[in-house]
Amino acid sequence: MSDQEQKKRSDGGDSGEETKGDDGAGQKKIAKRGEELKEEMDTLIDEIDEVLEENAEEFVKNYVQRGGE
Amino acid sequence: MQRRIYGVETEYGIIFTPEGRKTLPVEKAIRFLFEKLITTEHFLNVFLENGARFYQDTGCHPEYATPECASPRDLVIYDRAGERILEDLQHYAEEKIREERVAGKLSIFKNNTDFVGNSYGCHENYLVDRDVDFYYLAEQLIPFLVTRQIYAGAGKVFQTQEGIHYCVSQRAQHIYQKISGTTTNDRSIINTRDEPHADREKYRRLHVIVGDSNMSEYTNFLKLSTCAIVLQMIEDNFINKDFTLRHPVKAIKDISYDTTCKRKLRLENGREYSPIEIQREYCEMAKRYIEQYPVSDQLKEGVEKWEHVLDCLDDDPDRLDTKIDWVIKRKLLRSYIQKHNISWHDPRVFMIDLQYHDIRTDRGFFYLLERKGQAERLFTDAEIEKAKTEPPQDTRARMRGDFIKLARQNNIQYDLDWSNIRLGNLLNVRVICNNPFETDTEKVTELVRTIQRTNLRRTSLSKLVIQS
Numbered sequence: 001m002s003d004q005e006q007k008k009r010s011d012g013g014d015s016g017e018e019t020k021g022d023d024g025a026g027q028k029k030i031a032k033r034g035e036e037l038k039e040e041m042d043t044l045i046d047e048i049d050e051v052l053e054e055n056a057e058e059f060v061k062n063y064v065q066r067g068g069e
Numbered sequence: 070m071q072r073r074i075y076g077v078e079t080e081y082g083i084i085f086t087p088e089g090r091k092t093l094p095v096e097k098a099i100r101f102l103f104e105k106l107i108t109t110e111h112f113l114n115v116f117l118e119n120g121a122r123f124y125q126d127t128g129c130h131p132e133y134a135t136p137e138c139a140s141p142r143d144l145v146i147y148d149r150a151g152e153r154i155l156e157d158l159q160h161y162a163e164e165k166i167r168e169e170r171v172a173g174k175l176s177i178f179k180n181n182t183d184f185v186g187n188s189y190g191c192h193e194n195y196l197v198d199r200d201v202d203f204y205y206l207a208e209q210l211i212p213f214l215v216t217r218q219i220y221a222g223a224g225k226v227f228q229t230q231e232g233i234h235y236c237v238s239q240r241a242q243h244i245y246q247k248i249s250g251t252t253t254n255d256r257s258i259i260n261t262r263d264e265p266h267a268d269r270e271k272y273r274r275l276h277v278i279v280g281d282s283n284m285s286e287y288t289n290f291l292k293l294s295t296c297a298i299v300l301q302m303i304e305d306n307f308i309n310k311d312f313t314l315r316h317p318v319k320a321i322k323d324i325s326y327d328t329t330c331k332r333k334l335r336l337e338n339g340r341e342y343s344p345i346e347i348q349r350e351y352c353e354m355a356k357r358y359i360e361q362y363p364v365s366d367q368l369k370e371g372v373e374k375w376e377h378v379l380d381c382l383d384d385d386p387d388r389l390d391t392k393i394d395w396v397i398k399r400k401l402l403r404s405y406i407q408k409h410n411i412s413w414h415d416p417r418v419f420m421i422d423l424q425y426h427d428i429r430t431d432r433g434f435f436y437l438l439e440r441k442g443q444a445e446r447l448f449t450d451a452e453i454e455k456a457k458t459e460p461p462q463d464t465r466a467r468m469r470g471d472f473i474k475l476a477r478q479n480n481i482q483y484d485l486d487w488s489n490i491r492l493g494n495l496l497n498v499r500v501i502c503n504n505p506f507e508t509d510t511e512k513v514t515e516l517v518r519t520i521q522r523t524n525l526r527r528t529s530l531s532k533l534v535i536q537s
Contacts, residue, residue, distance in 0.1 A: 037443075041404045044441050048405065048421070051432050056420035059086065060184055063423060066128035068080040068189025069252035069278070 070304055071363055073297060074137045074196040074267070074464060074505045075144045079151060079282055080130040080189040081428070082180060085166075087173040093166060095129050098175055101162035102131055102155075116485045118458045118473050119150060120466025127253055130189050131155065131177070136466030137487075137505045140367050141294040143461050145286055146448055150456035152179060152428050157457075159429065179282045180426035181239040182225060184419065188243035190252065191282035193293065195275040196265060196505065198304050203273065207248050207259050209303045212312035213296070213351050214258050214279050215321045216344040219330040220378045221292035223281035224395030226402070226413070226422045233413040234326065235402070237395050239281045241325035247317055252278055258317065266487035267505045275300070279321070284426060284435040286447040287392045291378060294371025298355045298364070307358050312347055313337040328399075330382050345382050352376055391445045397438060398425050465502050471510045475517050493520055 053059045085093045099113070106115045106123065114124040120136030133151035138144040155177060163175055182188050197206065222238035236242070246257035260276040277296070283289040302308050314320050315335045323332065324344050333341040342350075355372045358364070381388040390400040402421055406413065427433035438444045460470025465488075472490055476483045483492040490500040490513065500516060 040441060040443070042408065044437065044443070045405055045408045047437060048401075048434060051424075051437075052417065053420050053424060057416035060416055060419040060423065062086065063082070063084055063183050064185050065082050065084075065130070065183040065187045065189060067187040067253060068126060068128040068130045068132075069192070 076194040078134040078192040082178040101165040120460035120470040137464040139463045145289045178426040193277040216347045222395040224398040236325045238325040288394045472513045
């Protein structure tokens with residue numbers, strides 16, 4: 001195995017993609033976005049109930065597959 | 070290898086739920102799925118215009134194998150195109166079932182488990198250098214594959230003796246070996262099946278069968294691009310640390326059970342690392358590697374996302390609730406449980422777990438989340454739609470896909486596998502393409518023209534073989 005020296009790099013600007021945006025934006029924005037997301041989730045759950053398999057218990061019990069690979 | 074061929078095979082779960090006395094055996098439902106596709110090829114095994122293969126696999130599962138792709142992005146797009154192709158076929162099959170006057174519903178799931186302990190797989194294939202010793206490669210790769218579920222897992226609600234438990238991975242509970250030759254019993258992390266569908270002297274196939282089927286484009290891309298960069302590092306002998314786990318098979322289950330991703334695992338050398346820490350070590354090596362070696366932009370993008378995801382997992386996995394399948398699904402379950410004030414034992418919880426993977430865009434919960442902007446996308450619907458009929462332009466799949474279109478237009482009889490095309494009325498003209506990087510469709514077009522001119526019914530071209 002070739003010896004790859006571990007160069008300690010001073011970590012400049014190559015941090016992860018979205019982390020930069022989070023830093024300066026401030027907590028308020030995040031909290032507001034959080035509330036919006038919660039509302040969206042509520043609406044979403046209503047929609048989930050519309051298409052959720054009606055007889056969940058029966059369906060799950062009957063969902064038996066033959067083993068594949 | 071800087072240029073690599075990739076492929077993913079996905080086995081789907083399928084069930085017909087009758088409404089009334091009359092039912093339909095699953096074998097018949099699958100036949101209806103295939104009916105629209107059957108042309109001149111063998112029944113229940115068809116190559117498609119996009120170069121992919123669709124067939125019935127062990128245990129009566131419809132299975133879709135992507136065409137040969139030359140990049141992780143293409144691979145995710147073609148894997149998703151498979152979902153859409155299957156959805157189209159499902160609509161067609163449902164019509165047929167109605168015509169048979171059987172009332173009920175057909176459901177198809179892109180997941181890996183039922184609720185009584187059966188599993189069906191999602192297999193990744195990577196073309197690797199024959200020069201690299203397989204067991205060396207496997208040993209280097211296994212600690213990575215065991216721990217990557219923290220960002221590649223699809224999540225699963227398990228009923229255990231201690232109660233309900235939410236696990237990171239669907240597949241982890243069904244893995245019993247490190248390396249083996251079988252796929253149905255004693256499933257392993259890496260399977261030794263070595264069918265490169267290419268020059269065997271140069272290449273071998275790495276067949277990874279430990280992964281979950283992914284719904285999220287982000288998760289799928291991360292799973293495939295990180296594995297590709299680790300492989301490239303192994304091929305270049307760049308990995309200089311040993312993470313051999315003392316009990317890799319036990320570790321895979323332990324990690325799946327630990328949604329903090331921080332519980333320590335013992336290495337063979339006695340040291341202890343958490344799954345995040347092991348992944349971090351691989352990721353740090355990859356960051357150094359991409360500075361020193363030529364690496365594709367996509368793999369660089371993969372490394373960037375990898376680091377970001379590990380940072381989030383370290384801080385709080387919930388930060389990934391739009392990116393990583395197991396976290397997206399858990400958020401949905403938690404919100405549902407909270408809103409309806411029900412317990413984790415409620416059958417609806419198991420149903421949501423399942424329906425997250427439903428491939429019908431109007432019923433599948435993953436797609437619903439995606440439409441609501443709660444699951445991050447990397448690709449557009451247009452890209453996926455195109456991939457349903459157009460093969461990748463930079464691999465052998467292009468020759469196959471173009472050939473299929475041409476042969477169908479001209480009513481030429483043919484038979485295919487990954488590296489052979491047989492055509493003519495007696496299937497006596499054979500084109501061999503052993504190079505998966507070959508894209509020259511001229512040869513195939515020319516051949517089809519020749520056949521049209523000669524009229525094989527009268528001229529007996531005995532075993533014309535064209536080596537590509």
